[in-house]
Amino acid sequence: MAKPTPLSGYPELLPAQRFVETTVLDTLAEVFELHGFVNIETRAVEPLDQLLRKGDTSKEVYLLKRLQDEDAGKDAGVGLHFDLTVPFARYVLENAGKLEFPFRRYQIQKAWRGERPQEGRYREFTQADIDVVGVGELPVHHDVEVARVMLDALSRLTFLPGFRLQVNNRKLIQGFYAGLGVPDLDETMRLIDKLDKLPADVVRTQLVESGLSESQADRCLELATICTTDDSFVGKVRGLGVEHPLLDEGLDELAALVRGCAPLVTDRVRIEADLKIARGLDYYTGTVFETRLDGHESLGSICSGGRYDALASDGKNTYPGVGISLGVSRLLVPLLNSGALVADRSVPSVVLVALTDEESRPESDALAGRLRARGIPCEVAASPQKFGKQIRYAERRGIPYVLFSTEDGPQIKDIRSGDQVGIDPDTWAPPASDVRPTITTAITTQETNQ
Amino acid sequence: MAKPTPLSGYPELLPAQRFVETTVLDTLAEVFELHGFVNIETRAVEPLDQLLRKGDTSKEVYLLKRLQDEDAGKDAGVGLHFDLTVPFARYVLENAGKLEFPFRRYQIQKAWRGERPQEGRYREFTQADIDVVGVGELPVHHDVEVARVMLDALSRLTFLPGFRLQVNNRKLIQGFYAGLGVPDLDETMRLIDKLDKLPADVVRTQLVESGLSESQADRCLELATICTTDDSFVGKVRGLGVEHPLLDEGLDELAALVRGCAPLVTDRVRIEADLKIARGLDYYTGTVFETRLDGHESLGSICSGGRYDALASDGKNTYPGVGISLGVSRLLVPLLNSGALVADRSVPSVVLVALTDEESRPESDALAGRLRARGIPCEVAASPQKFGKQIRYAERRGIPYVLFSTEDGPQIKDIRSGDQVGIDPDTWAPPASDVRPTITTAITTQETNQ
Numbered sequence: 001m002a003k004p005t006p007l008s009g010y011p012e013l014l015p016a017q018r019f020v021e022t023t024v025l026d027t028l029a030e031v032f033e034l035h036g037f038v039n040i041e042t043r044a045v046e047p048l049d050q051l052l053r054k055g056d057t058s059k060e061v062y063l064l065k066r067l068q069d070e071d072a073g074k075d076a077g078v079g080l081h082f083d084l085t086v087p088f089a090r091y092v093l094e095n096a097g098k099l100e101f102p103f104r105r106y107q108i109q110k111a112w113r114g115e116r117p118q119e120g121r122y123r124e125f126t127q128a129d130i131d132v133v134g135v136g137e138l139p140v141h142h143d144v145e146v147a148r149v150m151l152d153a154l155s156r157l158t159f160l161p162g163f164r165l166q167v168n169n170r171k172l173i174q175g176f177y178a179g180l181g182v183p184d185l186d187e188t189m190r191l192i193d194k195l196d197k198l199p200a201d202v203v204r205t206q207l208v209e210s211g212l213s214e215s216q217a218d219r220c221l222e223l224a225t226i227c228t229t230d231d232s233f234v235g236k237v238r239g240l241g242v243e244h245p246l247l248d249e250g251l252d253e254l255a256a257l258v259r260g261c262a263p264l265v266t267d268r269v270r271i272e273a274d275l276k277i278a279r280g281l282d283y284y285t286g287t288v289f290e291t292r293l294d295g296h297e298s299l300g301s302i303c304s305g306g307r308y309d310a311l312a313s314d315g316k317n318t319y320p321g322v323g324i325s326l327g328v329s330r331l332l333v334p335l336l337n338s339g340a341l342v343a344d345r346s347v348p349s350v351v352l353v354a355l356t357d358e359e360s361r362p363e364s365d366a367l368a369g370r371l372r373a374r375g376i377p378c379e380v381a382a383s384p385q386k387f388g389k390q391i392r393y394a395e396r397r398g399i400p401y402v403l404f405s406t407e408d409g410p411q412i413k414d415i416r417s418g419d420q421v422g423i424d425p426d427t428w429a430p431p432a433s434d435v436r437p438t439i440t441t442a443i444t445t446q447e448t449n450q
Numbered sequence: 451m452a453k454p455t456p457l458s459g460y461p462e463l464l465p466a467q468r469f470v471e472t473t474v475l476d477t478l479a480e481v482f483e484l485h486g487f488v489n490i491e492t493r494a495v496e497p498l499d500q501l502l503r504k505g506d507t508s509k510e511v512y513l514l515k516r517l518q519d520e521d522a523g524k525d526a527g528v529g530l531h532f533d534l535t536v537p538f539a540r541y542v543l544e545n546a547g548k549l550e551f552p553f554r555r556y557q558i559q560k561a562w563r564g565e566r567p568q569e570g571r572y573r574e575f576t577q578a579d580i581d582v583v584g585v586g587e588l589p590v591h592h593d594v595e596v597a598r599v600m601l602d603a604l605s606r607l608t609f610l611p612g613f614r615l616q617v618n619n620r621k622l623i624q625g626f627y628a629g630l631g632v633p634d635l636d637e638t639m640r641l642i643d644k645l646d647k648l649p650a651d652v653v654r655t656q657l658v659e660s661g662l663s664e665s666q667a668d669r670c671l672e673l674a675t676i677c678t679t680d681d682s683f684v685g686k687v688r689g690l691g692v693e694h695p696l697l698d699e700g701l702d703e704l705a706a707l708v709r710g711c712a713p714l715v716t717d718r719v720r721i722e723a724d725l726k727i728a729r730g731l732d733y734y735t736g737t738v739f740e741t742r743l744d745g746h747e748s749l750g751s752i753c754s755g756g757r758y759d760a761l762a763s764d765g766k767n768t769y770p771g772v773g774i775s776l777g778v779s780r781l782l783v784p785l786l787n788s789g790a791l792v793a794d795r796s797v798p799s800v801v802l803v804a805l806t807d808e809e810s811r812p813e814s815d816a817l818a819g820r821l822r823a824r825g826i827p828c829e830v831a832a833s834p835q836k837f838g839k840q841i842r843y844a845e846r847r848g849i850p851y852v853l854f855s856t857e858d859g860p861q862i863k864d865i866r867s868g869d870q871v872g873i874d875p876d877t878w879a880p881p882a883s884d885v886r887p888t889i890t891t892a893i894t895t896q897e898t899n900q
Contacts, residue, residue, distance in 0.1 A: 002764065002765065003543055003544065003546075003764050004497075004500070004540050004543055004544045005544070006544065007493065007495070007497070007528070010493040010495065011493075012490075012491070012492060012493055012541065013490070013491070014545060014548055014549075015488040015489075015490055015549070015555070018488070018489055018490050018491060019488070019489075021491075022489055033798035033827050034798075034822040034825070034826075034827045034828075035822070035827070035828075035829065036797050036798060036799040036827060036828060036829030037798070038465040038468070038469070038796065038797050038798060039465075039468055039469075039472055040462075040463070040465055040468050041462070041463070041468060041471075042462060043457065043460040043461075043462055043574050044494070044560060044562070044574060045457070045460065045574070047454075047457070048517075050454070060516060060517065060518055061516075061517040061518075062514045062515065062516060062517070062526070063514070063515045063516075063517050064512045064513070064514065064515075064530070065512065065513045065514075065515045066510060066511075066512060066513075066564040067498075067510065067511040067512070067513050067529065067564070068510055068511075068564065075515060076512070076564070078457070079517065080514070090454050091462065093453055093454055094453065094454045094455070094456065095464060096453075098464055099464075099465070100796060100797075100846055100847050102832050104797070104829070105465070110494060112494070114516040114517070114518065114526070124493050124494060124495070139832070139833065141808075141811060142832075148815075152822075260812075260815075263815075263816075263819075314452065314453050315452065346488065346549075346550060347486050347488050347550075347554070348483035348484075348486060348487070348488055349486040358591075361591060362710070365598075365710075365713075366713070369713075372484040372485070372602075375484070376484075377483050377484045377485070377486060378484070378485075378486060379485065379486030379554070382552050382589070382592075383589065396550050397550050
């Protein structure tokens with residue numbers, strides 16, 4: 001067959017790139033588990049009625065159809081999930097009697113959307129979601145918790161640019177609009193949500209056209225300009241002179257969130273209360289999250305989520321939830337494809353065990369086994385070439401050490417420095433920094449602190 | 451909505467069951483990397499012509515179809531992969547210029563087949579594949595290598611029943627048949643392959659009907675009864691008096707395989723040269739592998755593979771490969787569903803940090819953070835209930851320790867023994883055996899050694 005060509009919208013990685021991705025995924029999993037979140041995996045497919053339940057036609061769903069089905073037009077009644085929230089809500093309902101609530105879970109899986117591929121948006125992509133779900137009620141400190149966990153995780157991905165977690169609260173927005181006497185809260189929120197695409201004066205005109213007075217429109221726009229890295233937004237909102245019980249509730253929740261996250265803020269990973277964030281297309285009922293990657297703002301939000309008062313409901317019980325979803329492919333694939341993020345090895349091996357001749361392969365295998373027994377990844381040379389060729393074999397793969405059998409016993413060569421020393425294969429270990437491939441970054445961020 | 455019901459053929463796991471699965475997957479990945487195998491991940495879909503390339507109509511393929519496509523009968527021209535070999539072969543061709551050969555890779559992913567669900571056979575299932583692929587040629591020591599790596603991996607899954615890796619070689623079978631003067635080698639192999647389902651006398655009748663003499667049929671059946679745990683099969687085959695150069699080659703390769711694996715054999719994980727194994731439906735050209743799980747032989751082979759002289763070819767180059775694929779779902783889902791394999795915790799947390807009152811949550815969070823900084827998974831109590839209730843909260847999840855703030859400083863209680871002692875949260879660590887949930891097995895194997 002001829003050389004196959006890539007499928008648009010289905011990114012695949014070369015081994016060294018994939019190493020960067022697995023490092024990110026392993027770090028996320030480790031941090032999520034440190035915070036008591038358990039991993040689950042849901043099937044790739046959901047019944048069509050589940051997939052259409054959210055009623056959002058912008059999610060392009062792929063249906064499955066059996067090739068051997070005699071009725072060519074018939075589908076199998078199931079489609080690939082387009083996010084991890086719909087399957088999680090279904091999983092919670094299906095297994096509610098067997099789960100302990102509050103239920104903290106993380107899920108790292110592929111999802112699929114039939115949309116037009118563009119940078120950061122793919123037809124197949126990996127998401128990493130954390131959610132906490134309760135039965136009946138779920139205190140607001142869990143909103144703080146999921147934000148803290150994600151900040152903790154992002155702060156450990158030190159080879160990535162900085163992150164800016166932007167938080168807001170739907171109760172704050174809706175309470176403010178209600179206190180102002182705005183006629184249609186949802187429509188106003190939808191228009192304000194366009195501020196990242198349209199100039200303020202255009203949005204203002206649309207607000208007035210939608211039925212707001214000029215003064216109401218100005219107040220809504222003023223609210224949307226408030227953005228602080230601490231809880232000083234409370235005073236600024238109060239200064240606008242609007243009163244409503246729902247506004248008070250939203251201000252309290254958002255202030256608790258910003259204060260609760262403060263201990264995790266670093267130069268690289270920051271939080272800000274940005275009162276124009278609304279996530280207008282989703283059904284959040286309180287806290288909302290978005291996240292910008294420093295220097296890559298054009299990717300949009302790479303980590304989003306919020307609070308659902310009814311993530312799921314079975315008629316008897318309601319399950320409120322709060323969660324946040326990191327778009328792993330959206331975050332990494334552009335950085336990997338541009339070469340901004342690279343690993344220095346295309347194999348996990350730290351050591352290449354050289355081979356004198358094919359007859360001595362069992363001895364080289366045994367030597368490799370002694371290193372592996374102590375957790376040192378290694379491989380035995382594929383053929384007994386001249387030692388210079390075996391060293392170049394290691395070099396091409398980024399393997400830092402070659403282990404030789406000599407008359408004086410085993411010797412190890414660091415092929416970067418050329419240093420060669422005798423070692424005991426039952427005690428020698430590489431420096432910790434050599435055990436795993438090193439990830440390096442050629443990223444210039446626009447700014448690393450604000 | 452009403453409580454959803456499971457989809458037949460799409461197994462999903464509860465958190466404690468999933469923990470068993472991730473432990474298996476993590477162990478496999480760790481061992482594969484220790485042997486220098488690099489992880490890759492391929493997209494879930496392949497173009498239809500790739501999926502049908504093997505020409506095996508028993509693989510029921512799921513096609514994708516966009517829900518919003520205006521032509522309701524039209525599919526997207528791609529389908530879900532039914533194994534990891536077809537996508538790997540395509541990946542090798544697509545990226546050949548960017549890979550280093552011999553290329554060792556492992557791949558742990560879902561695959562899908564639209565077949566009728568039954569125990570151990572699912573519509574969605576997880577496979578763990580290792581393969582070594584060369585360009586032009588690939589020495590037979592890589593056949594030994596992949597078997598050794600899988601034996602090493604299986605031997606570390608100590609909570610599972612024992613495994614019996616059954617190996618054979620197509621050259622041995624075909625050389626023997628050719629030396630005997632059998633008219634149709636493939637048909638004879640296909641009939642012998644039925645020995646695990648049909649009595650020998652029925653297979654004998656079919657062999658004779660297919661054109662073999664009675665003496666040829668007997669000799670083929672005698673070959674198929676040879677089964678040894680060392681290289682003594684060579685003498686037994688020689689004793690049948692058949693001569694052929696391809697037979698010699700097959701005997702040499704298989705003997706090297708059995709001898710090369712001998713250092714990894716344990717009571718639990720064994721190898722045998724079983725000369726009836728042929729994997730007749732696949733296109734192997736040398737070594738073939740199957741694996742039986744002790745006490746669960748009815749599951750069939752849970753780990754299979756072999757050598758392809760042409761895993762892939764682009765007209766210019768041919769890429770021979772040898773690999774082995776562990777059916778993770780086939781292996782684990784029956785054991786998990788029957789309760790034969792369980793984990794003692796439904797959360798990763800080792801410690802529940804108790805909460806005195808909602809106001810002191812920041813202190814409890816900080817205490818938890820000090821444990822997490824040293825890699826100890828923990829969670830803070832969801833609400834400031836009475837301490838007895840907080841202990842029962844931990845008990846229900848299998849969390850072994852509860853950390854209290856007392857007037858005398860932090861104290862930790864092992865809720866299994868009731869022992870409570872004062873600790874320094876910056877130095878205390880649980881015993882290593884408590885860091886991860888414990889997996890226990892209620893399996894009675896038919897036999898653990900042969």
